[in-house]
Structures are given as C-alpha cells and as structure tokens.
Amino acid sequence: MRKELGQSFWGDLGDLCSAVGRAMRVTLINLFRKPVTVHYPDVKRTYPDRFRGVLALTYDKETGEENCIGCRLCEYICPPQVIKVEMLKAEKRNFAKTFTLELYACEFCELCVQVCPTDAIIMMKSFDVATRDRRELLLDKDRLHQLGLTFEPSWATGNGLRDMQTPPRAPKAEGDHAKAGGARE
Amino acid sequence: MDVEARKVIEMGYGGSERLTMNMGPQHPSAHGVFRAILTLEGETVVGVDAVIGYLHRCHEKLGESLTYTQYPSIASKTDYVAAMTSELAYVRAAELVGKVDVPKRAQYLRVIVAELQRIASHCLWLGTWCLDMGGALGGGATVFLYCIRERETVLDVFEALTGARLLYGLHQVGGVRYDVPAGWDAQVRRTIDTIDQRISEYEDMLESNAFFLARTQGVGVISRELAQEVGISGPLIRGSGVSYDVRRAEPYSSYEDFDFKVPVEPEGDCFSRYRVRMVEFRESIKIVRQALDGLPAGPISSRPGVKSVGQVRIPKGEAYARVEGARGEVGCYLIADGSAKPYRMKWRGASFSNLSVLPHIIPGHKVADVVAIMGSVDPVFGEVDR
Amino acid sequence: MPEPVYHAITAFIVLNVVIGIVTYVTLLERKFAARMQSRIGPYRVGPHGLLQPIADALKLMMKEDVIPATADRAVYNLAPIVFLIPCMLIFATMPFAPGLGVADLNIGILFFLAVSAMEIVGLFMGGWGSNNKYALLSAMRAVNQIISYDLPFIFAALVPVVLAGSLKLSDIAAAQAGLWFVFYPVIGQLAFIAFIVATLAAENRVPFDILEAESELVAGFRVEYSGMKFALIQLGEYAHMLATSFLGALLFLGAWSGPGPAWLGPVWFLIKAMFVFLLVTWVRWSFVRIRVDQILAISWKLLLPATLVLLMLTAFWVTLGGAAGA
Numbered sequence: 073m074r075k076e077l078g079q080s081f082w083g084d085l086g087d088l089c090s091a092v093g094r095a096m097r098v099t100l101i102n103l104f105r106k107p108v109t110v111h112y113p114d115v116k117r118t119y120p121d122r123f124r125g126v127l128a129l130t131y132d133k134e135t136g137e138e139n140c141i142g143c144r145l146c147e148y149i150c151p152p153q154v155i156k157v158e159m160l161k162a163e164k165r166n167f168a169k170t171f172t173l174e175l176y177a178c179e180f181c182e183l184c185v186q187v188c189p190t191d192a193i194i195m196m197k198s199f200d201v202a203t204r205d206r207r208e209l210l211l212d213k214d215r216l217h218q219l220g221l222t223f224e225p226s227w228a229t230g231n232g233l234r235d236m237q238t239p240p241r242a243p244k245a246e247g248d249h250a251k252a253g254g255a256r257e
Numbered sequence: 258m259d260v261e262a263r264k265v266i267e268m269g270y271g272g273s274e275r276l277t278m279n280m281g282p283q284h285p286s287a288h289g290v291f292r293a294i295l296t297l298e299g300e301t302v303v304g305v306d307a308v309i310g311y312l313h314r315c316h317e318k319l320g321e322s323l324t325y326t327q328y329p330s331i332a333s334k335t336d337y338v339a340a341m342t343s344e345l346a347y348v349r350a351a352e353l354v355g356k357v358d359v360p361k362r363a364q365y366l367r368v369i370v371a372e373l374q375r376i377a378s379h380c381l382w383l384g385t386w387c388l389d390m391g392g393a394l395g396g397g398a399t400v401f402l403y404c405i406r407e408r409e410t411v412l413d414v415f416e417a418l419t420g421a422r423l424l425y426g427l428h429q430v431g432g433v434r435y436d437v438p439a440g441w442d443a444q445v446r447r448t449i450d451t452i453d454q455r456i457s458e459y460e461d462m463l464e465s466n467a468f469f470l471a472r473t474q475g476v477g478v479i480s481r482e483l484a485q486e487v488g489i490s491g492p493l494i495r496g497s498g499v500s501y502d503v504r505r506a507e508p509y510s511s512y513e514d515f516d517f518k519v520p521v522e523p524e525g526d527c528f529s530r531y532r533v534r535m536v537e538f539r540e541s542i543k544i545v546r547q548a549l550d551g552l553p554a555g556p557i558s559s560r561p562g563v564k565s566v567g568q569v570r571i572p573k574g575e576a577y578a579r580v581e582g583a584r585g586e587v588g589c590y591l592i593a594d595g596s597a598k599p600y601r602m603k604w605r606g607a608s609f610s611n612l613s614v615l616p617h618i619i620p621g622h623k624v625a626d627v628v629a630i631m632g633s634v635d636p637v638f639g640e641v642d643r
Numbered sequence: 644m645p646e647p648v649y650h651a652i653t654a655f656i657v658l659n660v661v662i663g664i665v666t667y668v669t670l671l672e673r674k675f676a677a678r679m680q681s682r683i684g685p686y687r688v689g690p691h692g693l694l695q696p697i698a699d700a701l702k703l704m705m706k707e708d709v710i711p712a713t714a715d716r717a718v719y720n721l722a723p724i725v726f727l728i729p730c731m732l733i734f735a736t737m738p739f740a741p742g743l744g745v746a747d748l749n750i751g752i753l754f755f756l757a758v759s760a761m762e763i764v765g766l767f768m769g770g771w772g773s774n775n776k777y778a779l780l781s782a783m784r785a786v787n788q789i790i791s792y793d794l795p796f797i798f799a800a801l802v803p804v805v806l807a808g809s810l811k812l813s814d815i816a817a818a819q820a821g822l823w824f825v826f827y828p829v830i831g832q833l834a835f836i837a838f839i840v841a842t843l844a845a846e847n848r849v850p851f852d853i854l855e856a857e858s859e860l861v862a863g864f865r866v867e868y869s870g871m872k873f874a875l876i877q878l879g880e881y882a883h884m885l886a887t888s889f890l891g892a893l894l895f896l897g898a899w900s901g902p903g904p905a906w907l908g909p910v911w912f913l914i915k916a917m918f919v920f921l922l923v924t925w926v927r928w929s930f931v932r933i934r935v936d937q938i939l940a941i942s943w944k945l946l947l948p949a950t951l952v953l954l955m956l957t958a959f960w961v962t963l964g965g966a967a968g969a
Contacts, residue, residue, distance in 0.1 A: 081945075084467065091466040092466075095462045095466055096929050098462045098929070099929045102399075102403070102679050103675075105681055107678065107683050109681075119416075120413075120417040120420070121417075121438065122418070122419065122435070122438065123420050124421050145564070145565055149563070149566040151323055151327040181424075182420065183327065183426070186434075187563060189564070228420065233435075233562060234563075236436050236557065237434055237557060237563075238556075238558070239560075239561070240556060276776065387931055397932075398676075398680065399929060400931075402681060463931075466930065466931070468931055469931055471934070472934065472937075623936065
C-alpha cells in the first residue's frame with residue numbers, strides 16, 4: 073500500500089518493526105524449504121519430449137540406410153545458414169555427399185527439422201557436447217550420425233511437425249469426418 | 258507543454274562542482290548495455306545523457322533478407338525477455354498485409370503464451386529491480402532468486418510446449434507451430450497457482466517494507482502530460498494515470514473474449530509502476546485460466562506446415578501490427594511486395610520509446626535513485642537497439 | 644615464563660585463530676544465505692564446500708596485483724593495512740574465558756569502540772588513493788555513514804556498561820552470571836536491537852551498504868583493489884564483523900556463561916557470537932538498501948535520540964537499585 077512516511081514517530085517505528093518482521097519471516101520460511109538446485113552433471117533433470125538439443129542425422133529404421141537425400145531444403149531455410157550440403161546422385165535415390173553443420177552458430181530454431189521430407193535431421197534430448205575446442209563443434213556427416221546414435225531423440229520430426237501444423241482436409245463425403253485438432257502428441 | 262530534448266537543471270553551486278560520471282555500458286545495473294553519462298553535483302544528478310546502440314544487430318535489415326518462414330525465430334531476439342510477444346508482432350503484421358485468417362485455437366494459444374510470457378517477464382523485472390536496489394549481496398539477491406525460481410517454472414511450461422526455454426519460434430504466419438502436449442493444461446494450472454501464491458508472499462515482503470517504500474515512493478515521477486507527450490507505453494503510461502492498453506484499444510487475437518482489468522495508478526512514481534505490474538501478474542493469471550477453460554478444438558494453423566523456405570508469400574501491401582508486450586507497445590510495420598521476403602520491416606521497440614523519458618525525470622534525483630528509476634522503466638536493450 | 648613472552652604467544656595464537664575463524668565465517672555466511680535463497684552454497688570444493696575458503700585464499704594470493712597508473716601510490720598501498728590493523732587489534736581486549744585473553748584492559752570496551760572506529764581512516768585512504776570517481780563517491784558516503792552510526796553504537800554498547808558498572812569486558816561478562824542483559828525487561832531488548840541496527844550500519848551491511856552498493860558503485864572503495872590487497876580488505880571487514888558479533892555476545896548474551904563445565908565457556912561464547920552473526924546475516928539477506936540521505940536521517944533523527952533516552956533510562960534504573968553491579 074502507498075504510505076506516507078515521516079508522519080508520526082511511533083507509527084513509523086511500529087510499521088518499520090512489523091515490516092522488518094514480515095520480511096525476515098519470508099526468508100526464514102525459505103531457509104527451511106528444500107533447495108531447488110539440481111546437481112548437474114551428477115543428476116540431470118528430465119527433459120520434455122520436445123526438447124531441442126543437438127542436431128543429428130538418422131538412419132532408416134528398416135533398411136539401415138541414411139535417411140538424408142541431399143535435397144538441401146534444410147540448408148535453404150536455416151536462418152543463420154549454418155548447414156552446407158552437397159548432393160550425391162545415385163540410381164535409386166540421392167544421398168548427401170557432405171553435410172556440415174556449424175553447431176556453434178546454430179540457433180536451435182528447429183526449422184531444418186520441420187522442412188526435412190524424410191525425417192533425416194532431428195534434434196536430440198541432450199546438449200552434452202561441451203568442448204574446449206570450437207572446431208569440434210563443426211559437425212560433419214559422420215559426427216552427426218554418431219550423435220544420432222548416442223543420444224535420445226526428441227519427439228519432433230519433419231513429418232510430425234508438419235502434420236501437427238497442417239489444417240485438416242475438408243471431409244470428402246458426409247460420413248467422413250476430418251480429424252479434429254485437439255490435444256495431439 | 259514544451260518538452261525540451263535534454264534537461265539540465267541548475268542548482269546550488271552554479272556548475273563549479275560538477276562531476277561527470279559514466280554509468281558505462283558494462284555496469285551491474287544497466288539492464289543490458291546502456292551508457293548514461295551523468296552530471297553530478299555532490300550526490301544529485303543534474304543532467305543525463307543516454308547513449309545507446311551497443312546491441313545493434315541489424316534486425317531491420319535481417320527482416321529484408323529473411324523470408325516470412327525464417328524471420329519469426331529471429332524476431333524473438335529483439336525483446337529476448339518476452340520473446341513470444343515480439344514474434345507475435347511480426348507474424349501479425351504479415352497476416353494483416355496478407356489477410357491471412359488465424360484459426361480460433363491458434364488465437365487462444367497465442368493469448369495463453371503471451372500472458373504466460375508477461376508473467377515470466379514481470380518475474381524477471383521484479384527480481385532485477387530488487388537486485389539493483391538491494392545489492393547483489395543482500396536482500397535484493399534474495400528476491401531475485403525467488404523470482405527466478407518462479408520464472409523457471411513458467412519456462413518449464415514453454416519448454417514442454419516448444420522445446421526451448423528463452424527464444425521459441427512458436428509463431429508462424431497463419432497460426433502457431435506447436436500444439437499442446439498431453440498434460441500441459443495441468444502443468445500450466447499448477448504453475449500459475451503456485452505463482453499466484455508466491456507473488457502474494459513477495460508483495461507482502463516488499464510492500465509493507467518501509468525501506469522499499471522510501472526508495473520508490475515519490476521517485477521518478479512521470480506526469481500525465483509528460484507521459485502522453487513523450488510517447489511511452491505499457492506499465493509506464495498506466496502508472497501515470499492514462500488508461501491505455503493495446504489489448505483494449507485495438508483487440509487482437511481474440512482478446513475481446515476475455516474479461517480482465519487494466520490497472521491504472523495515478524501518481525506516476527516508481528511505486529505506482531510497481532503496483533501496475535503486480536496487478537498485471539494477477540490479471541494475466543486470470544486470462545490464462547479463462548483461455549485454458551475455453552480452448553477450442555481445431556487446427557493450429559491456417560497455412561500448411563512449412564516445407565520450403567519460400568513457401569509463404571504475402572501480396573503487395575503494408576500494415577502496422579502492434580501488441581501489448583510486457584514493456585509496452587511493440588509494433589512491427591511491414592511493407593510486402595508479393596515475394597517471400599518483406600520489402601521493408603520496421604520495429605517499434607517499446608523500450609526505445611520508454612527510454613526517451615529518462616532525461617526528463619532523472620535530473621533532481623540522487624545517484625541511488627537512478628537505478629531505481631531504470632529498474633522501474635524496465636528496458637530490454639534488444640528492443641532498444643534492435 | 645616472563646610476562647611479555649606469555650602475552651606475545653597468546654597474541655600470536657589469538658591472531659591466527661581469529662583469522663582461521665574469519666575465513667570459515669565467510670563460508671558459513673554463504674551457506675546460510677544460500678539456504679535462505681532456495682539454493683545450496685559452495686558444494687564442490689571439498690566435502691560440502693568446506694575447502695572453499697582455502698581455495699579463495701589461495702586464489703587471492705596468486706592473483707596479479709594491479710595498481711592503477713594514476714593512483715596515489717603511498718596512500719593506495721597503505722590503505723588495506725591501515726584498514727586491517729584496527730579490525731585485528733580489537734580482538735586484543737576480548738576475553739574468551741575468565742582469564743583467557745590477550746589484554747583484559749580496565750577500559751576494555753572504550754578501547755574496543757575507539758579503535759574499531761579507526762577503520763574509517765583506512766577506508767577513506769582506499770577510496771582516495773584509487774583515483775576513481777566511484778571509489779571516491781563511496782568513500783565520502785562511508786565517512787558520513789560510519790561517523791553518524793558510531794554514536795548510537797557507542798550508546799547502545801554503554802547500556803550493559805551501566806548495568807554492570809564497569810568498563811572491563813570480563814567484569815561485564817561476569818555480571819551476567821545470573822541473568823543475561825538481553826533479558827532485562829525492556830531496556831535489555833531495546834538495547835540489543837539498537838546494537839544490531841548500529842552494527843549493520845557500522846559494518847556497511849545491507850540495508851545500510853550504500854557505500855558498496857554493487858549495483859551502482861561496483862564494490863565502492865574496494866573497486867581498484869585486486870589480489871592480496873583485496874584479501875586484506877575482505878579480511879578486515881569480516882574480522883570487524885566477527886569482533887562486533889563477539890562484543891554483542893559478550894555485552895548482551897552473557898559471553899561464556901552456559902550449562903556445562905567451565906572449560907565449555909569459550910565454546911558457548913563462540914556459539915553465541917555465531918548467533919549474533921547469523922542474525923545480522925539474516926537481516927542482510929532480507930532487505931533492499933536505502934539511500935544515503937535516508938540512512939543519515941535514520942541515524943540522527945531516530946537512532947541517536949532513542950539510544951540516548953535508553954541510556955538515561957538505564958542509568959535511572961540502576962540508581963534506583965535495579966541491576967546487578969560487579
């Protein structure tokens with residue numbers, strides 16, 4: 073409350089004492105609350121499913137082939153332009169000849185994940201790649217694949233994100249109801 | 258009223274004992290990189306020269322070089338403390354020019370995150386203000402750590418929704434990018450219930466405190482006329498008696514569906530701005546509860562998910578979109594020319610306009626009041642320098 | 644053994660023990676403050692942070708001693724020493740147990756109050772010699788503040804003197820064998836509160852720490868000091884804080900009286916001094932600071948008249964035969 077100070081000696085003194093008591097009571101209560109400190113790195117907090125950690129390239133679950141087809145969509149959409157891809161043409165499908173990602177400049181905006189047509193590039197639920205040499209954060213294709221195998225992937229994949237964002241199609245027939253949005257996983 | 262650009266008051270010795278002190282860009286309480294050249298007579302400040310530009314990162318040029326799909330992630334970096342509202346301004350500008358509809362569910366989600374962001378930003382404001390006033394080793398640090406503890410719970414909510422804690426990239430032209438995960442509703446309700454209760458604790462701790470009242474009452478008075486002449490907005494103008502809130506003046510994103518109060522305090526000193534923000538905490542909590550209760554089912558975007566960088570094209574036109582950020586009116590003026598990139602994009606930073614009031618209100622106060630006033634103005638230099 | 648040798652050895656032991664306690668008191672403050680802020684303090688250096696003060700001391704010893712080019716060399720270099728010596732000297736008159744002390748002077752408390760006020764000289768030398776506007780501003784505020792608060796400090800400390808009837812510290816402690824002075828109706832509690840408030844101000848602790856004001860003046864008069872000189876200043880500050888805590892425990896909380904055998908006396912004394920210290924720390928971590936003109940207003944308009952009146956009331960009470968004399 074707004075209060076005029078300097079009005080009455082005893083009033084002010086009484087207010088001061090009660091104010092002091094109240095403030096000190098709050099700190100005393102917090103003295104006995106459990107600290108919120110998480111003893112990282114011995115203890116890690118649980119990261120949510122959609123956590124945006126380090127980027128990685130994936131292999132196909134069934135065939136074991138690399139998912140990346142070298143289409144360069146991620147390279148074009150990256151706002152700070154940290155991805156550089158060279159395509160390698162082959163008979164049935166294309167691959168990425170080289171794929172470099174400068175993790176030290178990455179913004180972790182997840183746009184590259186969103187545009188990937190084959191869910192090749194994804195983000196992991198961890199960021200434990202701290203290093204003393206910045207050159208180790210210039211990730212090449214092998215390192216990206218290795219990160220994909222080391223950490224736990226987050227939920228977000230290109231197709232998953234695009235499905236979540238795309239409005240449902242209008243029903244073709246009367247009995248064919250479009251999938252409503254609602255709470256999606 | 259004739260408002261001069263810079264006020265230097267004459268007092269006492271007629272200038273012979275003046276000391277020029279630099280509260281430099283590196284300063285524990287400059288709230289970012291801000292340089293204030295203070296002219297002191299003894300302990301009293303007689304003149305302020307504000308120097309900004311230390312955080313200029315060419316956002317407006319970036320806005321011309323990046324497409325409508327890429328820039329919303331960058332837009333968070335202007336007001337990095339309240340990132341959701343910055344993104345919203347840009348995306349709304351693009352939607353206004355392109356006449357893009359936003360589905361109701363996306364609008365409600367935008368309201369929820371904007372209000373949660375306001376709560377988080379005000380937590381940071383209260384913490385850093387008390388830190389400046391009370392010392393990094395002292396009661397200020399205690400209130401700071403309590404407020405950061407509460408802010409972390411709100412950031413946990415954002416992390417469950419988007420995956421990021423500070424700079425989100427949630428908005429896109431046509432809606433939002435992420436829908437709510439399972440259990441988010443319960444998490445948000447839990448978070449705001451805790452914050453509601455803890456804010457009462459901190460209010461109690463601070464408001465009856467004679468030290469706090471002595472530091473903030475009567476300090477940094479912005480008169481009603483000065484507020485309207487200089488062009489400040491947000492809690493600063495509402496603390497000076499002018500009831501102006503963009504959410505009421507020009508409702509956007511379904512704000513007209515919600516019932517909330519806009520707090521106004523007549524006195525115009527630091528204490529009234531404090532009161533305005535504390536009431537805004539409670540009102541934001543109310544809005545979030547209403548939005549969660551009424552969250553409609555439906556799609557979260559009216560445009561398909563972004564598949565390529567040039568997917569969104571906005572036809573020719575221009576528009577100015579403004580949102581009520583935590584610091585004031587954040588505006589984005591966009592001129593589109595039919596391609597995938599804007600022709601010109603201009604940010605109206607709330608803190609930039611708010612800072613212009615400093616040379617008018619600081620002279621006459623003591624050095625210790627400069628930090629109290631700066632804290633109650635609550636600038637974020639990402640918005641100021643862009 | 645000859646008297647001078649005995650005293651020299653005692654002084655040496657007391658000095659070293661005091662420095663040891665002072666370094667660990669910093670750790671105690673950090674852990675206590677951390678718990679009040681929902682976090683844990685130093686934890687990694689040694690088990691639960693117990694080696695943290697040693698790590699800090701080693702770090703400060705190894706740091707480069709940077710002297711500003713335009714600083715006033717002699718004043719700048721002497722300031723930490725001039726600041727430290729009074730803070731260490733006041734431990735000389737402190738009796739840690741009946742008969743255990745370096746020099747139990749007849750005018751013990753007078754010596755304490757007079758010498759402890761001399762730290763202001765070192766403080767001002769530090770602010771002046773640094774040739775830095777922030778340091779100078781802080782030193783000017785400090786002179787103002789510490790001088791204003793020395794008077795209420797002295798008057799609050801004189802209340803137990805009047806109650807005990809002697810200036811000798813061990814007599815004051817012995818006079819509390821029956822009832823501690825803080826429990827004396829009204830005047831005991833008021834004097835204790837006034838003592839705590841004056842201690843906060845004389846120690847430049849929040850809410851009266853306008854002179855260091857990290858958020859405005861970035862460490863005040865200490866801003867240009869680094870390395871070992873900074874360590875000496877920190878040592879002096881905490882030693883002064885500890886000495887006033889010991890004084891508070893002695894004047895108001897009965898020094899070494901407590902249940903148990905007589906050799907447990909110094910342990911009780913330490914515990915009571917830690918209690919006073921933690922009380923001051925608790926206040927420190929709960930409040931924002933107030934401006935220098937408000938600090939001076941509190942001193943001259945509120946605390947000084949209040950402590951004067953309190954002292955007079957105590958004197959009346961003693962004359963009317965209400966206290967235990969020594």
